[in-house]
Amino acid sequence: FPAGTVEPDYVLDEALGTDAAGVFESVSDADRAYWMRARAFVQDDLLPVIGEHWDRSEYSLDLVRRLGELDLLRDGVSVDGWEPMSKTAAGLVSMELSRGDGSIATVSGVQGGLAMRSIALCGSEEQRRRWLPRMATGELLGAFALTEPTHGSDSVSLETRATPVAGGWLINGEKKWIGNGSMGGITVVWARSDEDGQVRGFVVPQESEGYTGTTIRGKLALRAIHQARIRFENVFVPEENVLPAARSFKNTAEVLFATRISVAWGAVGHAQACYETALQYARQRVQFGRPLAASQIVQERLARMLSELTQIQLLVARMTEREEAGVLTGEQASLAKYTGTRAARSIAANARDLMGGNGILIENRVARHFADIEALHTYEGTETIQALIIGRSITGISAFA
Numbered sequence: 001f002p003a004g005t006v007e008p009d010y011v012l013d014e015a016l017g018t019d020a021a022g023v024f025e026s027v028s029d030a031d032r033a034y035w036m037r038a039r040a041f042v043q044d045d046l047l048p049v050i051g052e053h054w055d056r057s058e059y060s061l062d063l064v065r066r067l068g069e070l071d072l073l074r075d076g077v078s079v080d081g082w083e084p085m086s087k088t089a090a091g092l093v094s095m096e097l098s099r100g101d102g103s104i105a106t107v108s109g110v111q112g113g114l115a116m117r118s119i120a121l122c123g124s125e126e127q128r129r130r131w132l133p134r135m136a137t138g139e140l141l142g143a144f145a146l147t148e149p150t151h152g153s154d155s156v157s158l159e160t161r162a163t164p165v166a167g168g169w170l171i172n173g174e175k176k177w178i179g180n181g182s183m184g185g186i187t188v189v190w191a192r193s194d195e196d197g198q199v200r201g202f203v204v205p206q207e208s209e210g211y212t213g214t215t216i217r218g219k220l221a222l223r224a225i226h227q228a229r230i231r232f233e234n235v236f237v238p239e240e241n242v243l244p245a246a247r248s249f250k251n252t253a254e255v256l257f258a259t260r261i262s263v264a265w266g267a268v269g270h271a272q273a274c275y276e277t278a279l280q281y282a283r284q285r286v287q288f289g290r291p292l293a294a295s296q297i298v299q300e301r302l303a304r305m306l307s308e309l310t311q312i313q314l315l316v317a318r319m320t321e322r323e324e325a326g327v328l329t330g331e332q333a334s335l336a337k338y339t340g341t342r343a344a345r346s347i348a349a350n351a352r353d354l355m356g357g358n359g360i361l362i363e364n365r366v367a368r369h370f371a372d373i374e375a376l377h378t379y380e381g382t383e384t385i386q387a388l389i390i391g392r393s394i395t396g397i398s399a400f401a
């Protein structure tokens with residue numbers, strides 16, 4: 001295997017990557033245009049630099065701006081005057097960006113999927129006009145602050161307070177793990193109102209007095225995007241920055257529900273990158289006088305990886321059809337995320353192993369995906385939490401507490 005590196009094998013026009021069941025054959029021209037734009041971005045802009053960014057734990061704003069220029073940042077959120085973007089197009093973009101890199105796919109998930117979607121679903125007409133276009137281009141970065149140091153899976157019990165005062169609200173509390181939370185943009189903050197105890201949504205500029213966002217260091221996954229720990233000390237939020245349709249935690253959950261399918265598509269992209277890289281390696285790497293791929297046991301493993309990959313491709317495509325038809329349930333979104341990240345984790349582990357020592361080198365890609373998939377396994381509801389949601393729907397019994 002020459003010099004220990006695997007050359008990128010992405011082909012821009014004809015080969016659409018691994019698609020054993022022909023899942024993507026019927027993608028419409030409009031959706032395909034988004035998909036191919038994402039693929040060209042991955043090939044031309046991302047892959048040449050991302051290993052270095054990941055290694056040095058650097059968040060590249062150049063890549064984010066490029067995503068905005070290409071209209072790949074908004075995760076399907078509608079913006080006035082912008083081209084319509086279907087759920088399938090958003091899914092394909094999430095898949096393709098993840099096939100390139102998890103941090104960059106997460107940028108789009110946070111910016112479009114969480115921050116923009118909160119404003120689109122819960123904001124007023126004026127608020128949508130004020131923030132969404134600049135967020136879609138990447139000029140204004142957005143964060144979504146729900147998780148707290150002491151409330152992760154049980155974020156419904158969040159303790160950040162919002163106290164009504166003349167002309168607005170004062171926010172006090174702490175948040176943790178907030179993507180884009182220390183980048184100088186805006187943060188959608190979920191806080192409990194002192195008025196009625198309900199969770200409300202607030203758009204807080206990060207330069208507000210009393211807002212302190214500290215980038216979390218020492219991460220072993222998604223190293224090329226920054227998450228922050230945020231402290232709010234009497235942060236004043238004017239009334240015009242309160243999201244009028246965010247009246248309870250139910251509204252927060254609606255935003256999260258919509259992004260779970262994106263994460264499942266992301267898992268497909270990670271799995272695809274790992275499978276394709278390992279396959280290429282197994283064909284080239286010669287041991288005991290023959291390529292690894294000539295061994296029956298390696299072929300069985302590749303077949304298993306392809307089988308898992310194909311199952312999740314079919315699942316996300318079908319769930320997205322249901323989403324487009326407006327009939328996707330929360331349990332189905334959980335099933336997609338649960339199945340997708342489990343399969344991707346298994347495929348990444350197999351790929352890493354098949355590549356031997358080369359499998360832990362960042363330059364060979366699989367190691368990066370292997371680490372990043374751990375974050376997908378946890379964020380937007382852990383694997384166990386998705387299982388409990390599915391279990392509740394199967395049995396009719398809630399096992400959360």
Ligand code: FAD
Binds near residue numbers: 146382
């Ligand atoms: P915990 O809730 O403490 O869970 C620890 C373990 O206990 C897990 O295995 C979990 O499955 C298990 N567990 C929990 N409850 C139960 C139960 N009832 N029964 C059985 N097992 C249980 N949040 C944001 O708000 N905005 C962001 O932008 C954001 N980005 C993130 C990016 C990264 C890289 C990461 C790692 C997290 C991010 N998060 C973000 C937070 C993320 O959503 C939480 O990490 C996640 O919900 C899990 O919470 P936790 O880490 O506190 O784990």
